[in-house]
Amino acid sequence: MKIEIKDxxxxxSKKSPRVLENLSYIFExxxxxxxxxxxxxxxxxxxxxxMGLLKPTSGYIYFDGEDSSKIKPADRAKKIGYMFxxxxxxxxxxxxxxxxxxxxxxxxxxxxxxxxNIQKALKKFNLYEAKDRSPLTMSYGEMQRLALAGISLxxxxxxxxxxxSSALDEEGRNFLISYLEDFSRNGGGVILFSHDExxxxxxxxxxxxxxxNGSIK
Amino acid sequence: MKRDPRVxxxxxxxxxxxxxxxxxxIYISAIVLVTIIVNICLGTNILRAIKRISFYxxxxxxxxxxxxxxxxxxxxxxxxGSFVFVSTTGIIFALEFLLRMLVIILSGIIATSTDGxxxxxxxxxxxxPYEFVFMSGIALRFFPIFSDExxxxxxxxxxxxxxxxxxxxxxxIRLYGYLMSPTIxxxxxxxxxxxxxxxARGFRALQHRTMYRELKMGLYDWLxxxxxxxxxxxxxxxxxxxxxxxxxx
Numbered sequence: 001m002k003i004e005i006k007d008x009x010x011x012x013s014k015k016s017p018r019v020l021e022n023l024s025y026i027f028e029x030x031x032x033x034x035x036x037x038x039x040x041x042x043x044x045x046x047x048x049x050x051m052g053l054l055k056p057t058s059g060y061i062y063f064d065g066e067d068s069s070k071i072k073p074a075d076r077a078k079k080i081g082y083m084f085x086x087x088x089x090x091x092x093x094x095x096x097x098x099x100x101x102x103x104x105x106x107x108x109x110x111x112x113x114x115x116x117n118i119q120k121a122l123k124k125f126n127l128y129e130a131k132d133r134s135p136l137t138m139s140y141g142e143m144q145r146l147a148l149a150g151i152s153l154x155x156x157x158x159x160x161x162x163x164x165s166s167a168l169d170e171e172g173r174n175f176l177i178s179y180l181e182d183f184s185r186n187g188g189g190v191i192l193f194s195h196d197e198x199x200x201x202x203x204x205x206x207x208x209x210x211x212x213n214g215s216i217k
Numbered sequence: 218m219k220r221d222p223r224v225x226x227x228x229x230x231x232x233x234x235x236x237x238x239x240x241x242x243i244y245i246s247a248i249v250l251v252t253i254i255v256n257i258c259l260g261t262n263i264l265r266a267i268k269r270i271s272f273y274x275x276x277x278x279x280x281x282x283x284x285x286x287x288x289x290x291x292x293x294x295x296x297x298g299s300f301v302f303v304s305t306t307g308i309i310f311a312l313e314f315l316l317r318m319l320v321i322i323l324s325g326i327i328a329t330s331t332d333g334x335x336x337x338x339x340x341x342x343x344x345x346p347y348e349f350v351f352m353s354g355i356a357l358r359f360f361p362i363f364s365d366e367x368x369x370x371x372x373x374x375x376x377x378x379x380x381x382x383x384x385x386x387x388x389x390i391r392l393y394g395y396l397m398s399p400t401i402x403x404x405x406x407x408x409x410x411x412x413x414x415x416x417a418r419g420f421r422a423l424q425h426r427t428m429y430r431e432l433k434m435g436l437y438d439w440l441x442x443x444x445x446x447x448x449x450x451x452x453x454x455x456x457x458x459x460x461x462x463x464x465x466x
Contacts, residue, residue, distance in 0.1 A: 053372050073372075074380035082376045089366065090373040092399045102395065103377040106388055136399055154378060 001064055001079060001157035001189060003027040003050060008059030009214070010045060019045050021214030023059070029157060029189040032180055034200045036193075037211035043193035044085055046211065047160045050191075051082045081151030085162040085193075087143035090150075091135035096127055099135050100150055117153055125149040126175070140167030148179070158189040165196045173199045220259060221438040222331045222339030224445075228255055229324045231449045236320035238453065240461040242309060245316040251448065252323040258441075259330045266326040277318045285311035333357055335430065342432055348421075355411065359404065366403050370396050 008023040019042040027033055037043050048054040050061060052073035061068040063079065084090045093099040100118045104110040122128040125145045130138065135146055144167055151159065159180070165173050180190050181204055194200055201208060210217045232252050239245045256263050267274060290306030328336055333354055340350045374381060374392065381389065 051376060053375075072380060073375045074378055077376045078378040084369075084373060084376075086369075088403070089369040090376075092370055092373070092395050094398070103379055106379055106384065106392060136402060150377065 001029045002062075003080075003158065003189070003191075004060075004062040004065075005050075006060045006062070008046075008049065008061065009057045010042070010049060010054065011057050018057070018214055020049075020056075023215045025209075025216045027158075027189055027191055030184055030187050032184050032190040032192065032203055032206045033209055034192045034194065034197075034203070034206050035209045035211055035216070036195060036197060041211050042214065043211055044162055047082065047162050047191070047193055050076075050160060051080065052076050077156075078154070079156055080158040080160060081154060081156040083144070083147050083151060083159070083161045083164055085166075087140060087147045087167075088136070090147045091143060094134060095132050096135055096138075096146060097122070097131040099146060100153060103150070103154075114153070121149045121153055125152070141169060141172050144168060145172060145175075148176070152179075156188070158191070159183060160191045160193075162193045163195070164192060165194060165199045177203050220441055221432055221434050222336045223343055223432065223434065224438045224442050225259070225327050225331060226336070226339055226343065227442060228445050229327055231445055232324045233321055235449060235452055235456075236317050238456060239317075240456055242312050242316065244452075244456055245313060245320065247452070248320050249316055249323070252320050252327075255445075256323060256326055256330075259327060261326050261330045263323070263326060266329055267322070270322065274322070277315065277322075281311045281315045284314055335432070338428060338430055338432055347426075351420075355408075359408075362407065363400065363404055367396065367400050370400060 004026045006024050008020055009018055010020040011018045023046070035043060035046075045054060049056050050068075052068065052071065063071065063076070068076065091099055093102045097118065100121060101110065101115075104114050119128075122131050125148065127142070127146060127149060130142065135143060138146065144164060148161075148164070165176055168176060177199070180192075184190055184205070192200055200206065232248060232255070236245055236248045239248055253263070285303060285307045288307040288310045289301055289304050291309070292305045293301040293303075294305060294308070295301075295303040331339075337350045337354045340353065341347055371381065374396070379392075381392065384392065
């Protein structure tokens with residue numbers, strides 16, 4: 001999958017300054033992009049625009065050449081997995097197991113194969129022991145792992161992760177790095193918005209970018 | 218027009234009380250009109266404020282429709298055989314409810330023309346205990362937090378590839394059930410954090426406190442207040458002396 005951003009500008013209101021200014025870049029599958037930048041520079045905003053949660057003031061985003069303005073956020077999410085900066089806002093089911101199962105139950109697509117995948121994801125993301133716990137009682141690091149486990153079940157082509165390592169311990173960070181490397185090796189694209197240069201620059205073949213003054217440098 | 222927050226508080230109290238005491242639709246309509254005039258005089262942006270609370274407005278309209286369909290009496294307007302769907306009494310009840318809610322909303326908008334902290338100062342100057350004023354201020358700030366959290370969780374659901382609009386009604390209800398519990402517990406958690414923070418900053422540690430802002434009533438504030446009191450007294454007199462216009466008609 002290819003995400004092409006062309007002359008993208010954004011501001012929150014007519015009176016506020018532009019957060020993004022004529023930003024153009026092409027993110028391609030099979031690569032891991034690490035986008036860093038100071039607080040308030042627009043990293044989260046860019047992620048939300050790509051996912052359709054915010055509308056750009058001007059400019060275009062194309063998914064494999066298709067104009068994204070016609071694609072609804074829920075449909076974008078079928079191709080792109082998005083992890084919020086605050087994982088606590090992303091979790092709502094009564095138990096960890098339900099958290100992974102509920103999108104399939106709501107969509108009416110639950111079957112034996114998905115049940116099996118959920119069990120595998122619980123083990124892979126080291127959440128099996130916590131499967132009956134409420135996600136709201138978990139630490140932020142565990143919540144981040146759970147949010148990522150939820151995304152991993154959907155077979156997306158791209159990942160956009162906002163501060164994915166902010167609350168992870170060393171073991172969790174190493175797991176994240178190997179997971180992302182595997183994902184990219186299988187043709188998936190990853191965009192990481194983060195300050196955690198120490199951890200994320202260790203990823204093999206990572207493309208480091210800086211968001212500054214509204215554009216990517 | 219910048220008026221003292223105490224004048225605005227008195228107007229809010231006066232208009233909402235009159236809306237409750239008003240005997241029929243005509244009286245309540247008059248209150249709605251006066252509330253709009255007061256908002257215009259105070260320079261509030263009514264349309265923008267209503268846009269911000271559009272969710273509640275549509276909820277009120279929904280209740281109004283339900284009321285018009287469930288309250289029976291008077292002349293039947295829409296009916297099949299002996300089963301009455303809509304009657305004059307239902308319509309009048311629904312209209313009264315809608316207009317009263319409109320007065321409450323428009324009166325609330327008066328408060329938005331003043332900074333929340335100034336409003337709190339005004340309440341305290343009027344003799345409301347500081348603890349109550351503080352809690353009211355916090356409660357007002359909780360609404361946008363609650364609404365933001367709920368919206369963020371709706372976004373999170375969308376980011377799971379679920380198009381909420383396309384879900385059948387039964388599944389939608391189940392989904393909202395999923396959302397309510399963490400949103401409420403998130404608010405409780407925030408209030409606990411707030412109470413710790415307030416304690417840590419020495420809330421009520423000293424018996425006497427001073428204020429950065431000092432409120433003073435000017436000549437125009439007194440005049441504005443006098444107009445309101447005269448209107449209120451006149452309204453009550455007509456309301457109780459003449460009675461319901463509807464029954465006269």
